[in-house]
Amino acid sequence: MKTYRVGAYEVPVLQGVKLEAFAGEALSVMGASGSGKSTLLNILGLLDVPDAGQLKIQGEGVIRFSKARRTQIRRSTIGFIFQAYHLLPELNILENVLLPLRAAGLPFREGRARAEHLLEEVRLSERLKHRPMELSGGEQQRVAMARSLINQPDIVLADEPTGNLDSVMGEQVLECLFRLTRDAGNTLIVVTHNAEIAALCDRLLRMEDGRLES
Ligand SMILES: Nc1ncnc2c1ncn2[C@@H]1O[C@H](COP(=O)(O)OP(=O)(O)OP(=O)(O)O)[C@@H](O)[C@H]1O
Ligand SMILES: [Mg+2]
Incomplete structure:
Protein backbone atom coordinates (compact mmCIF):
# COMPACT_ATOMS: atom_id res chain seq x y z
CA MET A 1 0.00 0.00 0.00
CA LYS A 2 1.31 3.42 -0.91
CA THR A 3 -0.30 6.84 -0.62
CA TYR A 4 1.50 10.08 -1.44
CA ARG A 5 0.66 13.07 0.74
CA VAL A 6 1.20 16.53 -0.62
CA GLY A 7 -0.04 19.17 1.82
CA ALA A 8 -3.67 18.36 2.50
CA TYR A 9 -3.98 16.15 -0.57
CA GLU A 10 -3.72 12.40 -0.49
CA VAL A 11 -2.93 10.49 -3.64
CA PRO A 12 -3.57 6.80 -3.09
CA VAL A 13 -1.40 4.92 -5.57
CA LEU A 14 -0.91 1.28 -4.65
CA GLN A 15 -3.85 -0.38 -2.94
CA GLY A 16 -3.66 -4.10 -3.35
CA VAL A 17 -0.55 -5.32 -5.04
CA LYS A 18 0.41 -8.93 -4.70
CA LEU A 19 3.32 -10.13 -6.73
CA GLU A 20 5.69 -13.05 -6.58
CA ALA A 21 8.57 -13.24 -9.03
CA PHE A 22 11.10 -16.01 -9.45
CA ALA A 23 14.70 -16.28 -10.55
CA GLY A 24 15.01 -16.49 -14.31
CA GLU A 25 11.61 -14.92 -14.92
CA ALA A 26 10.97 -11.87 -17.10
CA LEU A 27 7.87 -9.84 -16.15
CA LEU A 41 9.29 -0.41 -9.11
CA ASN A 42 10.84 2.02 -6.63
CA ILE A 43 9.41 0.00 -3.76
CA LEU A 44 10.60 -3.29 -5.26
CA GLY A 45 14.02 -1.72 -5.76
CA LEU A 46 14.20 -0.47 -2.15
CA LEU A 47 14.31 3.16 -3.26
CA ASP A 48 11.02 3.82 -1.48
CA VAL A 49 8.98 2.15 1.27
CA PRO A 50 5.28 1.28 1.24
CA ASP A 51 2.92 2.57 3.97
CA ALA A 52 1.77 -0.96 4.67
CA GLY A 53 2.50 -4.40 3.38
CA GLN A 54 5.46 -6.69 3.06
CA LEU A 55 8.34 -7.13 0.70
CA LYS A 56 10.52 -10.20 0.77
CA ILE A 57 13.70 -10.48 -1.20
CA GLN A 58 15.17 -13.96 -1.30
CA GLY A 59 12.92 -14.91 1.59
CA GLU A 60 13.95 -12.01 3.80
CA GLY A 61 11.42 -9.37 4.89
CA VAL A 62 13.22 -6.13 4.08
CA ILE A 63 10.77 -3.32 4.90
CA ARG A 64 11.64 -3.09 8.56
CA PHE A 65 15.37 -3.00 7.94
CA SER A 66 17.30 0.20 8.56
CA LYS A 67 17.89 2.48 5.62
CA ALA A 68 21.58 1.55 5.63
CA ARG A 69 20.79 -2.16 5.48
CA ARG A 70 18.27 -1.63 2.67
CA THR A 71 20.85 0.35 0.73
CA GLN A 72 23.31 -2.49 1.21
CA ILE A 73 20.79 -5.05 -0.06
CA ARG A 74 19.91 -2.81 -2.98
CA ARG A 75 23.54 -2.44 -4.01
CA SER A 76 24.30 -6.14 -3.85
CA THR A 77 21.02 -7.54 -5.19
CA ILE A 78 19.31 -5.06 -7.47
CA GLY A 79 20.16 -3.42 -10.78
CA PHE A 80 18.10 -0.40 -11.89
CA ILE A 81 17.70 0.94 -15.43
CA PHE A 82 15.85 4.22 -15.92
CA GLN A 83 14.22 5.79 -18.94
CA ALA A 84 16.66 8.72 -18.82
CA TYR A 85 19.94 6.72 -18.59
CA HIS A 86 21.34 8.90 -15.74
CA LEU A 87 24.96 8.60 -16.84
CA LEU A 88 27.51 11.03 -15.44
CA PRO A 89 28.56 13.32 -18.31
CA GLU A 90 32.08 14.03 -17.02
CA LEU A 91 33.00 10.35 -16.78
CA ASN A 92 33.80 8.14 -19.73
CA ILE A 93 31.81 5.00 -20.50
CA LEU A 94 34.09 2.63 -18.61
CA GLU A 95 34.13 4.88 -15.54
CA ASN A 96 30.35 5.13 -15.61
CA VAL A 97 30.01 1.36 -15.58
CA LEU A 98 32.56 1.03 -12.76
CA LEU A 99 30.77 3.58 -10.59
CA PRO A 100 28.48 1.30 -8.55
CA LEU A 101 31.10 -1.36 -8.04
CA ARG A 102 30.95 -2.59 -4.49
CA ALA A 103 33.79 -0.94 -2.62
CA ALA A 104 34.28 -4.01 -0.49
CA GLY A 105 35.54 -7.26 -1.88
CA LEU A 106 36.32 -7.03 -5.53
CA PRO A 107 39.83 -5.91 -6.51
CA PHE A 108 39.89 -3.09 -9.03
CA ARG A 109 41.49 -5.23 -11.74
CA GLU A 110 38.69 -7.75 -11.52
CA GLY A 111 36.07 -5.02 -11.50
CA ARG A 112 37.60 -3.47 -14.55
CA ALA A 113 37.72 -6.79 -16.35
CA ARG A 114 34.06 -7.30 -15.54
CA ALA A 115 33.14 -3.82 -16.78
CA GLU A 116 35.03 -4.39 -20.01
CA HIS A 117 33.31 -7.73 -20.46
CA LEU A 118 29.88 -6.17 -19.93
CA LEU A 119 30.66 -3.38 -22.37
CA GLU A 120 31.65 -6.01 -24.88
CA GLU A 121 28.33 -7.80 -24.25
CA VAL A 122 26.43 -4.60 -25.01
CA ARG A 123 28.68 -4.09 -28.05
CA LEU A 124 30.46 -0.95 -26.94
CA SER A 125 34.03 -2.23 -26.55
CA GLU A 126 35.28 0.31 -29.05
CA ARG A 127 33.90 3.22 -27.06
CA LEU A 128 35.36 2.78 -23.55
CA LYS A 129 36.98 6.21 -23.43
CA HIS A 130 34.04 8.08 -24.92
CA ARG A 131 31.85 10.42 -22.91
CA PRO A 132 28.10 9.74 -22.80
CA MET A 133 27.41 12.82 -24.94
CA GLU A 134 29.34 11.24 -27.79
CA LEU A 135 26.96 8.27 -27.88
CA SER A 136 23.49 7.78 -29.31
CA GLY A 137 20.54 7.31 -26.97
CA GLY A 138 20.50 3.56 -27.52
CA GLU A 139 24.22 3.33 -26.84
CA GLN A 140 23.84 5.37 -23.66
CA GLN A 141 21.09 3.08 -22.50
CA ARG A 142 23.32 0.07 -23.16
CA VAL A 143 25.98 1.70 -20.96
CA ALA A 144 23.35 2.21 -18.26
CA MET A 145 22.47 -1.45 -18.62
CA ALA A 146 26.09 -2.54 -18.21
CA ARG A 147 26.29 -0.30 -15.14
CA SER A 148 23.16 -1.88 -13.66
CA LEU A 149 24.76 -5.33 -14.03
CA ILE A 150 28.26 -4.59 -12.73
CA ASN A 151 27.47 -5.80 -9.20
CA GLN A 152 25.95 -9.01 -10.58
CA PRO A 153 22.45 -8.32 -9.23
CA ASP A 154 19.85 -11.08 -8.91
CA ILE A 155 17.01 -8.73 -9.75
CA VAL A 156 16.98 -6.23 -12.61
CA LEU A 157 14.32 -3.50 -12.65
CA ALA A 158 13.85 -1.40 -15.78
CA ASP A 159 11.50 1.59 -15.85
CA GLU A 160 10.58 2.26 -19.49
CA PRO A 161 14.12 1.51 -20.69
CA THR A 162 13.22 2.24 -24.31
CA GLY A 163 10.91 5.19 -23.63
CA ASN A 164 13.36 7.71 -25.13
CA LEU A 165 14.45 5.58 -28.08
CA ASP A 166 13.21 4.96 -31.60
CA SER A 167 12.10 1.42 -32.37
CA VAL A 168 15.40 0.23 -33.88
CA MET A 169 17.44 1.52 -30.94
CA GLY A 170 14.84 0.18 -28.56
CA GLU A 171 15.10 -3.27 -30.08
CA GLN A 172 18.88 -3.33 -29.72
CA VAL A 173 18.63 -2.31 -26.08
CA LEU A 174 16.01 -4.94 -25.35
CA GLU A 175 17.86 -7.67 -27.16
CA CYS A 176 20.81 -6.96 -24.84
CA LEU A 177 18.65 -6.71 -21.76
CA PHE A 178 16.81 -9.99 -22.32
CA ARG A 179 19.95 -11.87 -23.36
CA LEU A 180 22.07 -10.73 -20.41
CA THR A 181 19.44 -11.15 -17.73
CA ARG A 182 18.39 -14.55 -19.08
CA ASP A 183 22.00 -15.77 -19.18
CA ALA A 184 22.52 -14.63 -15.60
CA GLY A 185 19.25 -16.22 -14.41
CA ASN A 186 18.01 -12.86 -13.15
CA THR A 187 14.50 -11.84 -12.28
CA LEU A 188 13.71 -9.07 -14.76
CA ILE A 189 10.83 -6.65 -14.28
CA VAL A 190 10.27 -4.17 -17.12
CA VAL A 191 7.79 -1.31 -16.99
CA THR A 192 6.73 -0.45 -20.51
CA HIS A 193 4.04 1.19 -22.62
CA ASN A 194 4.98 -1.05 -25.53
CA ALA A 195 2.84 -4.18 -26.01
CA GLU A 196 5.50 -5.81 -28.21
CA ILE A 197 8.03 -5.61 -25.40
CA ALA A 198 5.52 -6.93 -22.93
CA ALA A 199 4.87 -9.87 -25.24
CA LEU A 200 8.53 -10.87 -25.07
CA CYS A 201 8.25 -11.43 -21.33
CA ASP A 202 7.18 -14.63 -19.56
CA ARG A 203 4.39 -12.82 -17.74
CA LEU A 204 2.43 -9.63 -18.33
CA LEU A 205 1.03 -7.65 -15.40
CA ARG A 206 -1.29 -4.70 -15.65
CA MET A 207 -1.53 -1.88 -13.12
CA GLU A 208 -5.07 -0.60 -12.77
CA ASP A 209 -6.73 1.34 -9.95
CA GLY A 210 -3.82 0.66 -7.65
CA ARG A 211 -4.05 -3.07 -8.27
CA LEU A 212 -1.87 -5.39 -10.22
CA GLU A 213 -3.67 -7.84 -12.50
CA SER A 214 -2.16 -10.74 -14.40
N1 LIG B 1 6.66 12.12 -4.86
C1 LIG B 1 5.36 12.17 -5.15
N2 LIG B 1 4.54 12.96 -4.45
C2 LIG B 1 3.22 13.01 -4.71
N3 LIG B 1 2.61 12.29 -5.66
C3 LIG B 1 3.37 11.48 -6.39
C4 LIG B 1 4.79 11.37 -6.19
N4 LIG B 1 5.28 10.48 -7.07
C5 LIG B 1 4.23 10.05 -7.80
N5 LIG B 1 3.08 10.63 -7.40
C6 LIG B 1 1.73 10.37 -7.94
O1 LIG B 1 1.51 8.97 -7.84
C7 LIG B 1 0.84 8.49 -8.97
C8 LIG B 1 1.63 7.35 -9.60
O2 LIG B 1 2.85 7.84 -10.11
P1 LIG B 1 3.88 6.90 -10.87
O3 LIG B 1 5.06 7.72 -11.21
O4 LIG B 1 4.11 5.67 -10.08
O5 LIG B 1 3.06 6.53 -12.20
P2 LIG B 1 3.50 5.71 -13.50
O6 LIG B 1 2.53 4.59 -13.66
O7 LIG B 1 4.93 5.35 -13.39
O8 LIG B 1 3.28 6.76 -14.66
P3 LIG B 1 4.09 7.01 -16.03
O9 LIG B 1 3.64 5.93 -16.97
O10 LIG B 1 3.67 8.35 -16.47
O11 LIG B 1 5.56 6.94 -15.71
C9 LIG B 1 0.65 9.69 -9.89
O12 LIG B 1 -0.67 10.16 -9.72
C10 LIG B 1 1.65 10.70 -9.39
O13 LIG B 1 1.19 12.00 -9.60
MG1 LIG C 1 6.64 5.90 -14.48
Whole structure:
Protein backbone atom coordinates (compact mmCIF):
# COMPACT_ATOMS: atom_id res chain seq x y z
CA MET A 1 0.00 0.00 0.00
CA LYS A 2 1.31 3.42 -0.91
CA THR A 3 -0.30 6.84 -0.62
CA TYR A 4 1.50 10.08 -1.44
CA ARG A 5 0.66 13.07 0.74
CA VAL A 6 1.20 16.53 -0.62
CA GLY A 7 -0.04 19.17 1.82
CA ALA A 8 -3.67 18.36 2.50
CA TYR A 9 -3.98 16.15 -0.57
CA GLU A 10 -3.72 12.40 -0.49
CA VAL A 11 -2.93 10.49 -3.64
CA PRO A 12 -3.57 6.80 -3.09
CA VAL A 13 -1.40 4.92 -5.57
CA LEU A 14 -0.91 1.28 -4.65
CA GLN A 15 -3.85 -0.38 -2.94
CA GLY A 16 -3.66 -4.10 -3.35
CA VAL A 17 -0.55 -5.32 -5.04
CA LYS A 18 0.41 -8.93 -4.70
CA LEU A 19 3.32 -10.13 -6.73
CA GLU A 20 5.69 -13.05 -6.58
CA ALA A 21 8.57 -13.24 -9.03
CA PHE A 22 11.10 -16.01 -9.45
CA ALA A 23 14.70 -16.28 -10.55
CA GLY A 24 15.01 -16.49 -14.31
CA GLU A 25 11.61 -14.92 -14.92
CA ALA A 26 10.97 -11.87 -17.10
CA LEU A 27 7.87 -9.84 -16.15
CA SER A 28 6.41 -6.79 -17.78
CA VAL A 29 4.24 -4.19 -16.08
CA MET A 30 1.91 -2.08 -18.21
CA GLY A 31 -0.71 0.47 -17.24
CA ALA A 32 -1.86 4.04 -17.80
CA SER A 33 0.39 6.98 -17.01
CA GLY A 34 0.07 7.77 -13.31
CA SER A 35 -1.21 4.32 -12.44
CA GLY A 36 1.72 3.67 -10.10
CA LYS A 37 4.17 1.60 -12.14
CA SER A 38 7.24 3.62 -11.17
CA THR A 39 6.04 3.76 -7.57
CA LEU A 40 5.86 -0.03 -7.54
CA LEU A 41 9.29 -0.41 -9.11
CA ASN A 42 10.84 2.02 -6.63
CA ILE A 43 9.41 0.00 -3.76
CA LEU A 44 10.60 -3.29 -5.26
CA GLY A 45 14.02 -1.72 -5.76
CA LEU A 46 14.20 -0.47 -2.15
CA LEU A 47 14.31 3.16 -3.26
CA ASP A 48 11.02 3.82 -1.48
CA VAL A 49 8.98 2.15 1.27
CA PRO A 50 5.28 1.28 1.24
CA ASP A 51 2.92 2.57 3.97
CA ALA A 52 1.77 -0.96 4.67
CA GLY A 53 2.50 -4.40 3.38
CA GLN A 54 5.46 -6.69 3.06
CA LEU A 55 8.34 -7.13 0.70
CA LYS A 56 10.52 -10.20 0.77
CA ILE A 57 13.70 -10.48 -1.20
CA GLN A 58 15.17 -13.96 -1.30
CA GLY A 59 12.92 -14.91 1.59
CA GLU A 60 13.95 -12.01 3.80
CA GLY A 61 11.42 -9.37 4.89
CA VAL A 62 13.22 -6.13 4.08
CA ILE A 63 10.77 -3.32 4.90
CA ARG A 64 11.64 -3.09 8.56
CA PHE A 65 15.37 -3.00 7.94
CA SER A 66 17.30 0.20 8.56
CA LYS A 67 17.89 2.48 5.62
CA ALA A 68 21.58 1.55 5.63
CA ARG A 69 20.79 -2.16 5.48
CA ARG A 70 18.27 -1.63 2.67
CA THR A 71 20.85 0.35 0.73
CA GLN A 72 23.31 -2.49 1.21
CA ILE A 73 20.79 -5.05 -0.06
CA ARG A 74 19.91 -2.81 -2.98
CA ARG A 75 23.54 -2.44 -4.01
CA SER A 76 24.30 -6.14 -3.85
CA THR A 77 21.02 -7.54 -5.19
CA ILE A 78 19.31 -5.06 -7.47
CA GLY A 79 20.16 -3.42 -10.78
CA PHE A 80 18.10 -0.40 -11.89
CA ILE A 81 17.70 0.94 -15.43
CA PHE A 82 15.85 4.22 -15.92
CA GLN A 83 14.22 5.79 -18.94
CA ALA A 84 16.66 8.72 -18.82
CA TYR A 85 19.94 6.72 -18.59
CA HIS A 86 21.34 8.90 -15.74
CA LEU A 87 24.96 8.60 -16.84
CA LEU A 88 27.51 11.03 -15.44
CA PRO A 89 28.56 13.32 -18.31
CA GLU A 90 32.08 14.03 -17.02
CA LEU A 91 33.00 10.35 -16.78
CA ASN A 92 33.80 8.14 -19.73
CA ILE A 93 31.81 5.00 -20.50
CA LEU A 94 34.09 2.63 -18.61
CA GLU A 95 34.13 4.88 -15.54
CA ASN A 96 30.35 5.13 -15.61
CA VAL A 97 30.01 1.36 -15.58
CA LEU A 98 32.56 1.03 -12.76
CA LEU A 99 30.77 3.58 -10.59
CA PRO A 100 28.48 1.30 -8.55
CA LEU A 101 31.10 -1.36 -8.04
CA ARG A 102 30.95 -2.59 -4.49
CA ALA A 103 33.79 -0.94 -2.62
CA ALA A 104 34.28 -4.01 -0.49
CA GLY A 105 35.54 -7.26 -1.88
CA LEU A 106 36.32 -7.03 -5.53
CA PRO A 107 39.83 -5.91 -6.51
CA PHE A 108 39.89 -3.09 -9.03
CA ARG A 109 41.49 -5.23 -11.74
CA GLU A 110 38.69 -7.75 -11.52
CA GLY A 111 36.07 -5.02 -11.50
CA ARG A 112 37.60 -3.47 -14.55
CA ALA A 113 37.72 -6.79 -16.35
CA ARG A 114 34.06 -7.30 -15.54
CA ALA A 115 33.14 -3.82 -16.78
CA GLU A 116 35.03 -4.39 -20.01
CA HIS A 117 33.31 -7.73 -20.46
CA LEU A 118 29.88 -6.17 -19.93
CA LEU A 119 30.66 -3.38 -22.37
CA GLU A 120 31.65 -6.01 -24.88
CA GLU A 121 28.33 -7.80 -24.25
CA VAL A 122 26.43 -4.60 -25.01
CA ARG A 123 28.68 -4.09 -28.05
CA LEU A 124 30.46 -0.95 -26.94
CA SER A 125 34.03 -2.23 -26.55
CA GLU A 126 35.28 0.31 -29.05
CA ARG A 127 33.90 3.22 -27.06
CA LEU A 128 35.36 2.78 -23.55
CA LYS A 129 36.98 6.21 -23.43
CA HIS A 130 34.04 8.08 -24.92
CA ARG A 131 31.85 10.42 -22.91
CA PRO A 132 28.10 9.74 -22.80
CA MET A 133 27.41 12.82 -24.94
CA GLU A 134 29.34 11.24 -27.79
CA LEU A 135 26.96 8.27 -27.88
CA SER A 136 23.49 7.78 -29.31
CA GLY A 137 20.54 7.31 -26.97
CA GLY A 138 20.50 3.56 -27.52
CA GLU A 139 24.22 3.33 -26.84
CA GLN A 140 23.84 5.37 -23.66
CA GLN A 141 21.09 3.08 -22.50
CA ARG A 142 23.32 0.07 -23.16
CA VAL A 143 25.98 1.70 -20.96
CA ALA A 144 23.35 2.21 -18.26
CA MET A 145 22.47 -1.45 -18.62
CA ALA A 146 26.09 -2.54 -18.21
CA ARG A 147 26.29 -0.30 -15.14
CA SER A 148 23.16 -1.88 -13.66
CA LEU A 149 24.76 -5.33 -14.03
CA ILE A 150 28.26 -4.59 -12.73
CA ASN A 151 27.47 -5.80 -9.20
CA GLN A 152 25.95 -9.01 -10.58
CA PRO A 153 22.45 -8.32 -9.23
CA ASP A 154 19.85 -11.08 -8.91
CA ILE A 155 17.01 -8.73 -9.75
CA VAL A 156 16.98 -6.23 -12.61
CA LEU A 157 14.32 -3.50 -12.65
CA ALA A 158 13.85 -1.40 -15.78
CA ASP A 159 11.50 1.59 -15.85
CA GLU A 160 10.58 2.26 -19.49
CA PRO A 161 14.12 1.51 -20.69
CA THR A 162 13.22 2.24 -24.31
CA GLY A 163 10.91 5.19 -23.63
CA ASN A 164 13.36 7.71 -25.13
CA LEU A 165 14.45 5.58 -28.08
CA ASP A 166 13.21 4.96 -31.60
CA SER A 167 12.10 1.42 -32.37
CA VAL A 168 15.40 0.23 -33.88
CA MET A 169 17.44 1.52 -30.94
CA GLY A 170 14.84 0.18 -28.56
CA GLU A 171 15.10 -3.27 -30.08
CA GLN A 172 18.88 -3.33 -29.72
CA VAL A 173 18.63 -2.31 -26.08
CA LEU A 174 16.01 -4.94 -25.35
CA GLU A 175 17.86 -7.67 -27.16
CA CYS A 176 20.81 -6.96 -24.84
CA LEU A 177 18.65 -6.71 -21.76
CA PHE A 178 16.81 -9.99 -22.32
CA ARG A 179 19.95 -11.87 -23.36
CA LEU A 180 22.07 -10.73 -20.41
CA THR A 181 19.44 -11.15 -17.73
CA ARG A 182 18.39 -14.55 -19.08
CA ASP A 183 22.00 -15.77 -19.18
CA ALA A 184 22.52 -14.63 -15.60
CA GLY A 185 19.25 -16.22 -14.41
CA ASN A 186 18.01 -12.86 -13.15
CA THR A 187 14.50 -11.84 -12.28
CA LEU A 188 13.71 -9.07 -14.76
CA ILE A 189 10.83 -6.65 -14.28
CA VAL A 190 10.27 -4.17 -17.12
CA VAL A 191 7.79 -1.31 -16.99
CA THR A 192 6.73 -0.45 -20.51
CA HIS A 193 4.04 1.19 -22.62
CA ASN A 194 4.98 -1.05 -25.53
CA ALA A 195 2.84 -4.18 -26.01
CA GLU A 196 5.50 -5.81 -28.21
CA ILE A 197 8.03 -5.61 -25.40
CA ALA A 198 5.52 -6.93 -22.93
CA ALA A 199 4.87 -9.87 -25.24
CA LEU A 200 8.53 -10.87 -25.07
CA CYS A 201 8.25 -11.43 -21.33
CA ASP A 202 7.18 -14.63 -19.56
CA ARG A 203 4.39 -12.82 -17.74
CA LEU A 204 2.43 -9.63 -18.33
CA LEU A 205 1.03 -7.65 -15.40
CA ARG A 206 -1.29 -4.70 -15.65
CA MET A 207 -1.53 -1.88 -13.12
CA GLU A 208 -5.07 -0.60 -12.77
CA ASP A 209 -6.73 1.34 -9.95
CA GLY A 210 -3.82 0.66 -7.65
CA ARG A 211 -4.05 -3.07 -8.27
CA LEU A 212 -1.87 -5.39 -10.22
CA GLU A 213 -3.67 -7.84 -12.50
CA SER A 214 -2.16 -10.74 -14.40
N1 LIG B 1 6.66 12.12 -4.86
C1 LIG B 1 5.36 12.17 -5.15
N2 LIG B 1 4.54 12.96 -4.45
C2 LIG B 1 3.22 13.01 -4.71
N3 LIG B 1 2.61 12.29 -5.66
C3 LIG B 1 3.37 11.48 -6.39
C4 LIG B 1 4.79 11.37 -6.19
N4 LIG B 1 5.28 10.48 -7.07
C5 LIG B 1 4.23 10.05 -7.80
N5 LIG B 1 3.08 10.63 -7.40
C6 LIG B 1 1.73 10.37 -7.94
O1 LIG B 1 1.51 8.97 -7.84
C7 LIG B 1 0.84 8.49 -8.97
C8 LIG B 1 1.63 7.35 -9.60
O2 LIG B 1 2.85 7.84 -10.11
P1 LIG B 1 3.88 6.90 -10.87
O3 LIG B 1 5.06 7.72 -11.21
O4 LIG B 1 4.11 5.67 -10.08
O5 LIG B 1 3.06 6.53 -12.20
P2 LIG B 1 3.50 5.71 -13.50
O6 LIG B 1 2.53 4.59 -13.66
O7 LIG B 1 4.93 5.35 -13.39
O8 LIG B 1 3.28 6.76 -14.66
P3 LIG B 1 4.09 7.01 -16.03
O9 LIG B 1 3.64 5.93 -16.97
O10 LIG B 1 3.67 8.35 -16.47
O11 LIG B 1 5.56 6.94 -15.71
C9 LIG B 1 0.65 9.69 -9.89
O12 LIG B 1 -0.67 10.16 -9.72
C10 LIG B 1 1.65 10.70 -9.39
O13 LIG B 1 1.19 12.00 -9.60
MG1 LIG C 1 6.64 5.90 -14.48
